[in-house]
Amino acid sequence: MERVNSGIEGLDNVLGGGIPKGSAVLITGTCGTGKSMLCLQYIVKGAENGEKGLYVSFEESREKLLEHGLQFGWEIEKLEKKGLIEFYVVETEDMGKTLEEVKKNVRKNGIQRLVFDSLTTMMEQGVVYRSEISKEMGRIFEKSGGLNFPSDTSNVTRKDVYYIVKEINRMGATSLLISEVAEKSTYLSRDTVSEFAVDGVIMLEINSFGGKPERLLSVKKMRGTPVDLRLSIVEFTNAGIRLK
Ligand SMILES: Nc1ncnc2c1ncn2[C@@H]1O[C@H](COP(=O)(O)OP(=O)(O)OP(=O)(O)O)[C@@H](O)[C@H]1O
Numbered sequence: 001m002e003r004v005n006s007g008i009e010g011l012d013n014v015l016g017g018g019i020p021k022g023s024a025v026l027i028t029g030t031c032g033t034g035k036s037m038l039c040l041q042y043i044v045k046g047a048e049n050g051e052k053g054l055y056v057s058f059e060e061s062r063e064k065l066l067e068h069g070l071q072f073g074w075e076i077e078k079l080e081k082k083g084l085i086e087f088y089v090v091e092t093e094d095m096g097k098t099l100e101e102v103k104k105n106v107r108k109n110g111i112q113r114l115v116f117d118s119l120t121t122m123m124e125q126g127v128v129y130r131s132e133i134s135k136e137m138g139r140i141f142e143k144s145g146g147l148n149f150p151s152d153t154s155n156v157t158r159k160d161v162y163y164i165v166k167e168i169n170r171m172g173a174t175s176l177l178i179s180e181v182a183e184k185s186t187y188l189s190r191d192t193v194s195e196f197a198v199d200g201v202i203m204l205e206i207n208s209f210g211g212k213p214e215r216l217l218s219v220k221k222m223r224g225t226p227v228d229l230r231l232s233i234v235e236f237t238n239a240g241i242r243l244k
């Protein structure tokens, strides 16, 4: 099996040699656990090796991400100028259009490393968009005296999640998909389905019980390769994050 190095010291060992090439891996955790940092480092370290990366952001601006990288001495702008890193800050709520744009970009620019920050936001925006359609249809039905049409689709369906992950998989890059979960949630994603649809799941958390709070990482699954399921401690250094 071909592998892609994660760019995080210590993580490739836990994964039995790296991220299986072409897989889609969910990076899940509550707020502030370091999901965006890990993904940005994955893109930067790849680019430093000549691998092209695309960071699709629904949350933070390019400027903010550049700023985060500065403290670790990452020369992101230089890598952008060389065409090795690209940021795509999504403004539309049309999920279909976003996926289409990303697909085109991956194909055209030969993107090898892809990040969605976050899959959660993209899907929830998609729902907003769709619920607008169903509201409109509801109005039409009402006017025509027809049956009641559900005016709100508050949940992404299981089918939607599988479809989106399949679309991302088909793009061919090795992808990290950020998933946001609420504190104390027992699920690995807000939609409770993503974790089953993807090839791998890496969880980040902050353990604040007893003593000094610690950042922890654990691999929940990685299809096609044995993984070390033990928790690792995540450390910030002046060059980025690494596993202790
Ligand atoms: N050099 C550093 N040393 C210690 N902690 C740091 C350092 N740089 C950033 N952090 C911490 O890392 C966290 C940032 O992580 P990041 O933005 O990647 O989290 P996230 O999981 O993406 O959060 P969100 O869900 O809110 O997007 C912040 O809480 C910040 O305080």
Ligand SMILES: [Mg+2]
Pocket (backbone or CB within 6 Å): 035, 036, 037, 059, 117
């Ligand atoms: Mg983030």
